[in-house]
Amino acid sequence: MAEFLQAYLAPWWLAYVVAALVHAVLLINVVAVGALIFIWLERKVSGRIQDRLGPTRVGGKFGWLQTLADGLKLITKEDLMPEGADGMLFRMAPYISFCASFAGYLALPFADNWVGARLNTAVFFILAVLGLEVFGVILAGYASASKWSLFGAMREAAQVVSYEVPLGMCAVVPVLIAGSMDLVTIGQMQHGWFTNWFVFHDPFTFITFWVYFTCATASVNRAPFDLAEAESELVAGFHTEYSGLRWSIFFMAEYGSMFAVSGLAAILFFGGWNGPLPITEWLGLADTTNPVLSYLGNFIGMLNFMFKCVFGVTFMMWVRWTLPRLRIDQVMTTCLKYCTPIAAASFLGATLWTYFLPGGLILPNNAYGLVREGQLIDGPYPPADAEGPSKETANEKTAGTGDLISQVAGEHRGRD
Amino acid sequence: MATQLDDPRIIEFDVRTDEMLVNMGPQHPSTHGVLRLVLRTDGEVVSEVTPHIGYLHRCAEKIGENLTARQWIPYTDRMDYLAGMNMNLGWALAVEKLMNLELPEKARHLRVLIVEMNRIASHLVGMGAYGLDLGTFSPFLYAFREREKILDLFEEVCGARLTYSYITVGGATADLPTGWIETCERFLAQLEPVIEEYHALLTTNAIFVRRTAGIGILSPEKAIDYGCTGPVLRGSGVDHDLRRDGEQRYTEMYDGYAFEVIVEKNGHYPKDHNYPAVPGSAVLGDCWHRFYVRMLEVMQSIDLVRQAIDRYSMATGSWGEPIKLTEKLPKGEAYLETEAPRGQMGFYVVSSGSGAIPWRVRARSSSFCNLSVTHDLCRGCLIADVPAIVGSLDIVMGEIDR
Numbered sequence: 001m002a003e004f005l006q007a008y009l010a011p012w013w014l015a016y017v018v019a020a021l022v023h024a025v026l027l028i029n030v031v032a033v034g035a036l037i038f039i040w041l042e043r044k045v046s047g048r049i050q051d052r053l054g055p056t057r058v059g060g061k062f063g064w065l066q067t068l069a070d071g072l073k074l075i076t077k078e079d080l081m082p083e084g085a086d087g088m089l090f091r092m093a094p095y096i097s098f099c100a101s102f103a104g105y106l107a108l109p110f111a112d113n114w115v116g117a118r119l120n121t122a123v124f125f126i127l128a129v130l131g132l133e134v135f136g137v138i139l140a141g142y143a144s145a146s147k148w149s150l151f152g153a154m155r156e157a158a159q160v161v162s163y164e165v166p167l168g169m170c171a172v173v174p175v176l177i178a179g180s181m182d183l184v185t186i187g188q189m190q191h192g193w194f195t196n197w198f199v200f201h202d203p204f205t206f207i208t209f210w211v212y213f214t215c216a217t218a219s220v221n222r223a224p225f226d227l228a229e230a231e232s233e234l235v236a237g238f239h240t241e242y243s244g245l246r247w248s249i250f251f252m253a254e255y256g257s258m259f260a261v262s263g264l265a266a267i268l269f270f271g272g273w274n275g276p277l278p279i280t281e282w283l284g285l286a287d288t289t290n291p292v293l294s295y296l297g298n299f300i301g302m303l304n305f306m307f308k309c310v311f312g313v314t315f316m317m318w319v320r321w322t323l324p325r326l327r328i329d330q331v332m333t334t335c336l337k338y339c340t341p342i343a344a345a346s347f348l349g350a351t352l353w354t355y356f357l358p359g360g361l362i363l364p365n366n367a368y369g370l371v372r373e374g375q376l377i378d379g380p381y382p383p384a385d386a387e388g389p390s391k392e393t394a395n396e397k398t399a400g401t402g403d404l405i406s407q408v409a410g411e412h413r414g415r416d
Numbered sequence: 417m418a419t420q421l422d423d424p425r426i427i428e429f430d431v432r433t434d435e436m437l438v439n440m441g442p443q444h445p446s447t448h449g450v451l452r453l454v455l456r457t458d459g460e461v462v463s464e465v466t467p468h469i470g471y472l473h474r475c476a477e478k479i480g481e482n483l484t485a486r487q488w489i490p491y492t493d494r495m496d497y498l499a500g501m502n503m504n505l506g507w508a509l510a511v512e513k514l515m516n517l518e519l520p521e522k523a524r525h526l527r528v529l530i531v532e533m534n535r536i537a538s539h540l541v542g543m544g545a546y547g548l549d550l551g552t553f554s555p556f557l558y559a560f561r562e563r564e565k566i567l568d569l570f571e572e573v574c575g576a577r578l579t580y581s582y583i584t585v586g587g588a589t590a591d592l593p594t595g596w597i598e599t600c601e602r603f604l605a606q607l608e609p610v611i612e613e614y615h616a617l618l619t620t621n622a623i624f625v626r627r628t629a630g631i632g633i634l635s636p637e638k639a640i641d642y643g644c645t646g647p648v649l650r651g652s653g654v655d656h657d658l659r660r661d662g663e664q665r666y667t668e669m670y671d672g673y674a675f676e677v678i679v680e681k682n683g684h685y686p687k688d689h690n691y692p693a694v695p696g697s698a699v700l701g702d703c704w705h706r707f708y709v710r711m712l713e714v715m716q717s718i719d720l721v722r723q724a725i726d727r728y729s730m731a732t733g734s735w736g737e738p739i740k741l742t743e744k745l746p747k748g749e750a751y752l753e754t755e756a757p758r759g760q761m762g763f764y765v766v767s768s769g770s771g772a773i774p775w776r777v778r779a780r781s782s783s784f785c786n787l788s789v790t791h792d793l794c795r796g797c798l799i800a801d802v803p804a805i806v807g808s809l810d811i812v813m814g815e816i817d818r
Contacts, residue, residue, distance in 0.1 A: 050557040147438050151460070151799065223551065224623055232446035232549045232803045324623045325551025327800040328460055 023116040027105045035255040039067040041310075042317050049321045070248075077244035084145035085241065093143060094242070094249035097136030101256035103129040108263050109184045111273040111301035122183040123171050126264055127164070130219070130257055134160040137221075137228060137238045140250070144241040152237025155328055156221065156228035162335045163218040163225075169343035170212035173205055173350045174198045174268040183264075187272030194276035199269040202357070204349035209269045211343045213312075216261035218331065221254065223320035227328055255313075262312025263305070270308050273301030435463065442471045446549045446803040449813035453790070455802065462802060465794040467787055472817035480777030485511045485585050485765070486741050488777065492763075493579035495779065496815040498541050501534035501570075502756040503815075504583040510763035511585045513665055514750035515739075522728060523587040523736025524669045529724035530573070530583060532717040533600070536607070537566040538757035539710045539717075542810040546707055547618055549807035550627050555617050562610060565603050572596055585743075587736015597725055604718050611714060619711055620692045628703040629695055632793040632805035636701065642792075643785035646759025647713065648809055650679045651706035658755035666754055673723050678712045680705070685712060703808035710810065713757075742772045749776075758782045758810055779818055783811040 005015035040055065043066065047054025055063025081090055107122035109115035119125050134156055141153020177198055178186040190196050199209045218225035229237035239250050266272055280297040326334065438455045441447035450471035456464035476495065480488045485507075492507045493500040505527060512519070544559030567577040572593055574582035582589055618624050634644070639652040649656055657677040659670050676686040680700055685691060691712060698704040747769025753762035759782025766776035786809045793805045 046553070050554045051561055052557065147436060154459075226551070227800075230551060230800065232551055233800050235444060321552075321554050322617070323552060324547065324618075324621065324627055325800075326623055327627060327798060329798065330626055 023106075027116055028102065030110075031102050031105060031252065031256045031259075034259050035252040036067045036071075038255040038259065038313055039070075039251070040064055041314065045314060045317045046321045049318070074244050074248045079245075080241075080243050082145050082241045086143040086145070089139045089143035090241075091246070093136045093140035094246045094253070095136070096139060097133050097253040098249050098256070100129055100132035100136060101253040101260060103132075104257070104260040107183060108260060109187055109267065109272065110305055111298040112188065113184055114273075114298055114302060115184060118182065118184055120180070120182045123175055123181045123186075123264075123268070126183075126260065127168055127171060130260060131160070131164055133220075133253060133257055136250075136253070140242065141228075141238040144238070146241050148234045148236075148240045149238050152228045152230070152234050152240070155230075155234075156238060158328070159225065159227055159331055159335075160219050160221075162332060163215045163339070166211060166335060166339035166343040167215040167219055169340070169347050170208045170215060171264070171268060173208045173347055176347070176350060177201055177205070177354050183267050183272070187267050187274065190271035191274050192278050194271065197269065197271040197274075202350060202353040204346040204353060205269065207342065208346045208350065209265070211339050211346065212265060212269070213315075215335070215339055215343075216265065217316055217319065218335065220257040220261055220316075222258065222316050224323040224326050225331055226320070226325060227331060230325055232325075258313050258316055259309055262309040262316070265312055266305055266308035272308075273298070273305040275300070275304045440802065446807065448545065448806070448811055451787075451806070451811070451813055451816075453802065453806070455799070457799060460798050460800075462794055462797055462799060465791050465802060467790055469784075469787070469813070469816050472813045474818065476818040477777050477779060481774060484741060484772040485743070485745060485774060486738065489584050490579060490581045492779075493581055494814055495781065495818055496538075496756060496758060496761070496783070496812045497578060498812055499534050499538040499757045500578065500580045501530050501583055502538075502754065503761065504581060505531050506752070506754040506756065506761045507763045508583050508585045509666060509754060510750050510752040510765050511745070513663075513752050514745060514748055514765055514767060515585075515743075516746075517586060517739070519587060519736050520731075520733040522731035522733045525724050525728040525731050526588055526592065526735050527583055528669050528673070529592075529600075529721055529728055530570075530588070532720040532724065533566055533569065535717045535757045536714050536721070537563045539714045540566075542710050542757070543614060543618065543707070543714075546807045546810070549803040550624060552618075552624075555614060558610075558614065558617070562607055565607075569596065569600055569603065572599075584738045586739040587734070589738060591735040592728075597729065600721070601725060604721060608715075608718060611711070611718075615692045615711065619708060620695070625695045625697060625704060627800075627804055628707060628808065629698040631703045631797065631801050632808060633699050634701040634706075634789060634793060638789065638792065639701070642789045644759070644789060645782045645785065646755070646757070647678075647706055647709040648759065648786045648789075650677065651709045651808075652701035653680050653705075655679045655681065658753055658760055662755065663752055665752065670720075672727075673720060675716055675720055678709050678716055691715075703804055706808040706810075744772050745769070745774060753780070756782060758812060758815065759786060761815075781815040781818065783809075783813075783815045787811050787816060 005018055006012055009015045009018065040063070044054040044062070046052075055066035057063055058069045059065025081087065104126045106116040107119045107125045109118070109122075115122075137156045137160075138153045141149040141151075141156070144150075174186060175181050178189050180186060180189075186198075190198060194200070198205050200206065221228050227237075228234075229239060231237075234240070239247055242250060280300055283297075436457050438457055439452065440455055441452040442450040447453060452468040452471065454466045454468060455462050456466075474494070476491045479491055483491075489504055489507060492503040495503050511517075540559040540563045544556035547553070547555035547559075570580055570582070571577050573596065574580045574589060576582075634648065634652045636652045636654045639649050639654060644652070645656075655677055657679075658666060659675070660667065660677055678686065680694075685694070685708075694708070695704070698708075745765075745767035747767055749764070749766040751762060751764040753760045755761075760780070761782055762780035764776070764778040764780070765774045768775040787806075790806055790809065794802055797805065
């Protein structure tokens with residue numbers, strides 16, 4: 001986009017600024033509207049789970065504008081700050097939290113190459129910036145000059161930092177299979193039928209997904225791991241002293257990171273924008289030479305991706321409204337005694353599986369084997385002539401697709 | 417000279433952090449009203465819990481010394497406001513004992529029916545609020561959904577949903593309306609399977625068990641020493657229930673009713689329903705057992721209500737006309753304890769014989785004694801355990817502060 005704009009804008013650097021702004025505005029809309037919808041959804045889901053209706057009036061039907069009405073109310077509220085609070089840190093904390101959760105979206109592809117910035121270390125980047133959210137929480141707890149807030153902040157620090165370990169280990173497993181940290185590449189590799197999704201690659205990835213989801217729930221502070229804001233214990237934890245807009249920014253950050261970790265799960269394990277069936281191909285929408293068709297295909301892909309994310313978030317809500325909260329020592333036990341060893345074991349298992357059965361369970365004509373051949377030159381695979389005849393014929397059969405995909409990938413790289 | 421490595425106490429002293437005094441309440445989401453707990457903590461570990469009470473004191477007993485016996489009934493409603501009927505009953509029985517008043521059979525069955533219904537409602541709230549203390553919101557609303565139906569039934573009976581003033585000296589203010597019995601039976605039939613769901617949601621939930629089993633263990637000796645009563649006492653394995661062991665004036669209400677006191681005897685609870693099994697990690701007297709006793713008492717009360725319905729329908733005679741508002745009290749004193757949902761609720765009344773207004777009125781509340789064990793139970797626990805332990809005692813501040 002920046003290159004495109006350079007042709008029209010006078011100082012060459014302005015193009016980059018404008019391109020960055022456009023991306024940022026688009027993504028901030030995703031986060032803000034996402035939070036709007038998710039808060040409404042949470043109320044509806046919790047309402048239904050609890051045999052209630054949830055919001056019904058605001059906005060005509062289903063109370064779909066309830067969050068907006070609440071947001072307006074929060075904006076009009078008095079800006080309160082406790083007397084002993086550290087003013088600057090107190091004001092800064094929600095924005096740090098929000099920025100951290102928002103920055104994760106920069107590298108999150110919504111469809112094939114529909115991404116703010118295509119990074120070749122996207123997985124690493126997202127995990128790193130999402131981990132920064134804890135910084136805002138700790139600052140909030142520390143700056144509030146309230147003991148309950150401090151408890152919340154300390155819990156958050158202990159919890160999130162320890163859950164980063166198994167979370168990272170789980171995220172590494174798909175990276176290992178794909179041989180790339182680029183989320184777009186990882187998504188492209190799972191192209192085709194749902195059997196190509198990494199979650200069905202081998203039993204270890206299946207286990208890894210569940211560990212990932214548990215750790216993701218913990219690292220975004222959702223029940224049953226919501227210790228930092230444990231209502232019945234710490235009043236409201238780190239945001240006890242927050243009210244009005246600042247509080248709502250914390251809220252937005254929470255929903256933002258929920259969406260981000262669900263999105264990461266969707267791409268790493270559930271094929272990202274690829275639907276369960278290769279419908280876009282059947283409809284001829286995977287044709288990248290035609291901009292309109294490929295746009296349509298990508299749009300459907302984005303809907304796929306969104307659906308997976310919303311499903312992940314809804315799953316987290318479902319868990320939240322069903323389970324009691326764990327105690328801090330139990331949370332740490334879950335992490336250190338269960339999640340970390342399981343993640344490490346399945347990492348090892350997935351490594352061995354990838355070494356000995358590189359194509360995954362559903363052999364042999366899956367797309368990512370072919371993409372891998374095009375991209376990984378010296379991967380740990382047996383040389384081509386050592387392969388059996390069946391694999392070769394399969395390669396020949398789908399060679400066209402493979403060429404197409406590597407061609408597409410090359411094209412996208414060029415465009416960026 | 418001893419180095420740090422030689423003497424572990426030196427290291428301990430070195431890394432010792434300052435203790436922190438934290439106020440939990442009176443405005444705290446999980447202190448059940450206006451209880452204030454002062455916690456002395458070292459990080460997450462609580463070394464001391466001091467309950468401060470009195471935020472809901474309304475001089476109920478003093479007011480009772482200025483009103484006639486029947487006029488004071490509404491004030492008893494506001495003691496344990498989750499079990500107003502049981503409070504009414506306690507006071508009514510104490511005054512009846514003073515007046516040596518005998519009730520017709522039908523009135524007694526009516527009272528059992530109403531009181532046990534209220535016990536169900538009260539335990540449902542106890543269950544839901546306990547879930548809330550442990551961080552799960554849904555059981556609370558499920559409990560309230562069922563409780564609403566009981567409140568609807570009570571509304572039909574006496575017009576009020578919380579402060580009933582229904583059971584009164586001499587009987588009750590009115591008979592049950594027509595068709596009420598059938599509605600009540602339908603409700604019970606619908607409640608029973610729902611209770612099983614609650615067991616799945618809380619009692620046997622792995623996280624719930626991990627949060628409650630082995631936490632806040634109250635030994636039977638300590639329970640007796642502190643004067644704990646009700647499910648707290650029975651949760652510690654002490655076989656004591658005033659409905660069976662109480663004063664004759666009270667137990668005769670339950671004459672002929674088949675019920676077994678819910679208490680663990682010889683390693684198991686009375687087995688007349690499909691109760692979930694006791695988890696291996698649960699220790700007698702811990703939070704899980706207190707909760708479990710309450711859940712089983714709901715089933716027991718369902719049974720009792722069914723029996724009371726049968727007996728009430730068969731009984732002849734009056735439903736118990738209340739005494740006159742200004743009926744003169746004989747000279748003397750009377751004290752009577754009843755088994756309210758939270759434990760033994762005692763009322764003491766002294767009359768000088770000069771009129772309808774008692775000379776002295778006192779109440780003994782179960783929650784007050786039950787609360788007094790928090791200090792003992794919470795020593796050395798984590799902050800998250802404090803709501804778990806206080807919640808398992810199921811206190812109502814209105815009853816403590818009166």
